[in-house]
Amino acid sequence: MKIYRVNMSKLSFTMEAVPEEWRLLGGRGLTSAIVAKEVEPTCNALGSKNKLVFAPGLFAGTMAANSGRLSVGAKSPLTGGIKESNSGGTAAQRLAKLGVKALIIEGIPEGDKWYCLHVHKDGVEIKEENELLGKGNYEVIHTMTSRYGENTGVMTIGQAGEHKMSLANISVKDPKGHIRSAGRGGLGAVMGSKRIKFITLDDNDGAGIEIKDKEKFKNAAQVFNKGLLSHPVSGQALPRYGTDVLVNILNEAGGLPTKNYRYGQFEGAENISGETMYDTIMSRDGDPTHGCHVGCVIRCSQTYNDKDKRYLTSGFEYETIWAFGAGCTCDDLDVIAHIDHECDDIGIDTIDTAGSMMVAMEAGLLPWGDGEGMLRMIKEEIKEATPLGRILGNGPNFTGKAFGVTRIGTVKGQTMPAYEPRAVKGIGITYATTPMGADHTAGYSVTANILKVGGHIDPLKKEGQIELSRNLQIATASLDSAGLCIFVAFAVLDYEPVSHAIIDMINAQYGVNWSVDDWFNLGRSVLKTEMEFNRAAGLTEKDDRLPEFMEEQLPPHNTVWDFTGEELDSVLQF
């Protein structure tokens, strides 16, 4: 394995050996280690001192199920702290097959020219790019697929990334040529600041990956695979209804944040539920289930067609549907699907874009529930980078400051996703304390709080939530380093052989002798690295808090957020 390093100031490329300290790191563990080691924490995230790092996980390119997530890391222009955002798609596996442990992009070119990168077995070509500037992600992927063939990997930014908006994401071509995204934290703006429109990946004749003990790996991978398929959540609910199955579940639990976090239930929930979505997809000849990367056995994604049975969007997730739906009180699934398509094409994170829309509705720029209005703002303002579009495209805090709105549901500037902290208290702990800013995937306490996976902890009470979030944050940091999809966690939590299979795969692939402790120490170490970066960047424990308005009672349970600062500060002390 090797490191590919591109310096955009010098327009140069170098290939480097992997330092020993990084050999057993991958995915988030590696992006965070590289950012922490090489990026000055106080630098401007859009300046020449920031670096953008792509890293496949420890198991990328192997037969391990659901191991094809791509981690992208940098200092975040949204949170001001370290950021790892991961995505499905085909890029991680192609990098792994090229023997590339990490692709590091540093510097900013002189002048104002734009570039694209072409990654292959001999290195990285840096080429001037003009044709696709100003174009959306779908066109970039389509054009590059035409140029280089179906098997080409693509990582691209849309118009938002070109304009360095803090909501800009990095889109990754999926196996069907659709879009998956490293969505959160503005990594697309970092790529845009380096004036790279897209990166293509050709894994032909790649060095491939080494597995020290293939037989042992194969056996462990089979146990792992089987475990995922036998769990009711990853084996049945997610493949059928996708993540949107959660609308009814959270609404029932009173934890579906509604109208900018005013209520825990949404009267239009049924219209945007996973069940409604499934029926709609089926009636329009869509596909209710496909995987975001080759080797995914859960296949929670889908293809959602419009009324005329033409492709509209895919990778249409619960959090997106919640955000523009209950969050903004819009119950029109079709308009939300249109919005999802536009967000993918422009390259903006759906959760934070909806966060901006909630603030815009507070400011009176749009009526509550106006789905068409949101779609119009996204297409006519954000995509066109008008002044209003630049406000919205820089996130909810930015929009709030522009319009004098103070009811803003963010932590570290990042929007709290689809689970109400006052009714699902374990997730509130994660939102407050993860180094990433409010992020449900960083420690998905919805498991024990709502889904009764890995035990049950009363979501309305404080007891047990700190330990729950802490343990999940550690486990997630490990999974993110392995490049495993977060949804393997259901089986990991409930079936002991599944977690052992992960350790067995590591030992077999890398020729080491890890225990379960070593596995969790990896996660602890990743979190520690990230927290240290954030402190050095100037974030403090004051940033590890939920918004002021969480003091208000949330219907229907009328609970409040009642964790003290000291309790929150204890979460990641280990």
Next chain:
Amino acid sequence: MKIYRVNMSKLSFTMEAVPEEWRLLGGRGLTSAIVAKEVEPTCNALGSKNKLVFAPGLFAGTMAANSGRLSVGAKSPLTGGIKESNSGGTAAQRLAKLGVKALIIEGIPEGDKWYCLHVHKDGVEIKEENELLGKGNYEVIHTMTSRYGENTGVMTIGQAGEHKMSLANISVKDPKGHIRSAGRGGLGAVMGSKRIKFITLDDNDGAGIEIKDKEKFKNAAQVFNKGLLSHPVSGQALPRYGTDVLVNILNEAGGLPTKNYRYGQFEGAENISGETMYDTIMSRDGDPTHGCHVGCVIRCSQTYNDKDKRYLTSGFEYETIWAFGAGCTCDDLDVIAHIDHECDDIGIDTIDTAGSMMVAMEAGLLPWGDGEGMLRMIKEEIKEATPLGRILGNGPNFTGKAFGVTRIGTVKGQTMPAYEPRAVKGIGITYATTPMGADHTAGYSVTANILKVGGHIDPLKKEGQIELSRNLQIATASLDSAGLCIFVAFAVLDYEPVSHAIIDMINAQYGVNWSVDDWFNLGRSVLKTEMEFNRAAGLTEKDDRLPEFMEEQLPPHNTVWDFTGEELDSVLQF
């Protein structure tokens, strides 16, 4: 003396005795003490938990020369830390004559109605206000003067404050009915968040102030007064040329920040110099010298007429002229005077508005030097609160984020004023470390660096700068608490009897027995209170740094900013 407290949530007023701990505080010392004691440091600056505090200085209403500055304090929506901004005008003396030690405004009204306050001897009336909403400060002052008479004090916000922009200031009626401003840190936005358009002050039959030993006070005040008039800076240069005398001095020294801090000299300097300004004023029947408050003996202000000899602006300061002039490479004094008038009327800080314009020029929104373009943006965008106006009106960092510009000359979000830190290193120390964000008045090291007042320290070298800034920051915090104009410092620094006169006045007025140490301990204590608030608000030592680009060499001396973090962290350790 008493405290007037207005609760805008309850629309109620209470009169309170002055706690003993606040008896020997005034001005900045008192606003900072009240904010630190009563405002939750992590609160949203535009939310209901912030408080806005007005306090005259310790000598307000007495015969002490230049003692009529008004301090305004709150948590700043611009810097995120504590803020004191002080202003000339007639308000401080009226509050003092009413026996009001501080006016505290807390809470935010339900609903969306706007209000005005009328302050008089029996308390504060809270009245609904509709007529003057959307109007500029000149119209508010004119209307209130017509309604209540010449002697009425007025504190008002323009359109920017109504829209809660971070650059919004609070304007104060001066003795000629013109405008002085508590300019920096967005205090007008805090007033706007409380939906107060203006505050009128009627000091008829006020309780007045008590002076324990009138004879002793009078003698000391005479020494003080005489000292100010005998110093060449406060007795001659400032009365004749005003603060704009500094254009040629700083240009000569290579410390006039030009084109967004790219150079230390501006080729158009002569056209905007104090000498040119004096000649222009004289040729148009303007007034080159008047005082911003009754009792000012320095009288550095002026009335600047247009080509047709009609009033255009006043209080037209060096920093404003530098900011839109050399900062934005505009050498047209008339257009800058127009801009100054508009900024006063809309109620925005000139230094930070120019900071936004520099960033707008970096982004290509305006050509460099386009004075008419800046005027147009201020009148058509900021005043009208268009989306672009809301971007510019929230300051340089906000504008930079909106347009992806990283060359931004701010500390804690506040623009570095008219003295280049690489060529006047003592002022750089102040910009980096004062709790206020970049603020030349917080520790005006230009004295010993450039003006050779209070000794001489080479402005291009590091030696002696930390001690210089530290001592000036302490002394300034004391002066700001006394309500004394910063320009008394020239005489204080050079003539020992002048500093003793200040102590004598305190002892005579308050019946205490302060030493010089007690006087400086006041300043130390104010700074300590402010720094503790900032740390509790989540600011860290990472915020006590100059912008990244200060590493570049600055022509003509080709010096760089070379203080380490440790050196900066030592500045306010005492």
